Amino acid sequence: MVWTKKMECEKCGAEYMVSEHKHPARDKGTIVCECGHEIFEWNCAALYSWERIEADEGSD
Ligand SMILES: [Zn+2]
Structure with missing residues (x-):
């Protein structure tokens, strides 16, 4: 990474x-x-992975 x-x-x-x-x-x-909505665009020798960050503030 x-x-x-x-x-x-x-x-x-x-x-x-x-x-x-x-x-x-x-x-x-x-x-x-x-x-x-488009967050990020790439055109290069790379791979990307991503995951949503769940907002845990204010839950419950
Ligand atoms: Zn969005």
């Missing part, structure tokens, strides 16, 4: 933890929020 950082959807405020991984071939793609 190269890096992990938190990204926030500008539209709905949902937070995602995004990780970049090394990849031998050039790849491209996008990370799209559950609301449909």
